Amino acid sequence: SQKIEQNSEALNIQEGKTATLTCNYTNYSPAYLQWYRQDPGRGPVFLLLIRENEKEKRKERLKVTFDTTLKQSLFHITASQPADSATYLCALDTQGGKLIFGQGTELSVKP
């Protein structure tokens, strides 16, 4: 069955550094992959979508890569800020618009 794995341990970094989060998947070839941010007590908020024919996508301080050979996506936040502290989820598409989510990685940016 389809499986998605993200860094299980929380990621703690210093303000100003680049945070890199990993999303690996198996037994599937998604047409696209998405990254979401979730704050405590809130629903996920969409950040970026990258399609299978795209290697990299950027949005302001965010960068996502998608390696369909390695079956991996990397999510980077450059010049990180304490306000970036949250849980980040990756999600893969399945048929009919349904998404399968990873368990999320908790990021903490210290001032």
Add this chain to the structure above:
Amino acid sequence: SAVISQKPSRDICQRGTSLTIQCQVDSQVTMMFWYRQQPGQSLTLIATANQGSEATYESGFVIDKFPISRPNLTFSTLTVSNMSPEDSSIYLCSVGGWSSTDTQYFGPGTRLTVL
């Protein structure tokens, strides 16, 4: 984008009772999804609700336990029936699959605690 509201935002319920969660969207959408997020876990899709047809349930979820209504293109309800403490979770509705972005937008969630 879409603005989604859910009611209630949280509730504490007794074992054996049922709770109906409402999801309202500020625009008409074809597909609505209901997810569950158990403590410390990721989101798990419960069912897909299309207006005018029966909801489609994922493996492990059944209509008797999680009946869903979709009376129009802006509204849906999810009922958690005959609740047990294992049903304690956050329940989220989402909409998406529109235009060319394929993104999904989520409601704020309903935090359910079953005693």
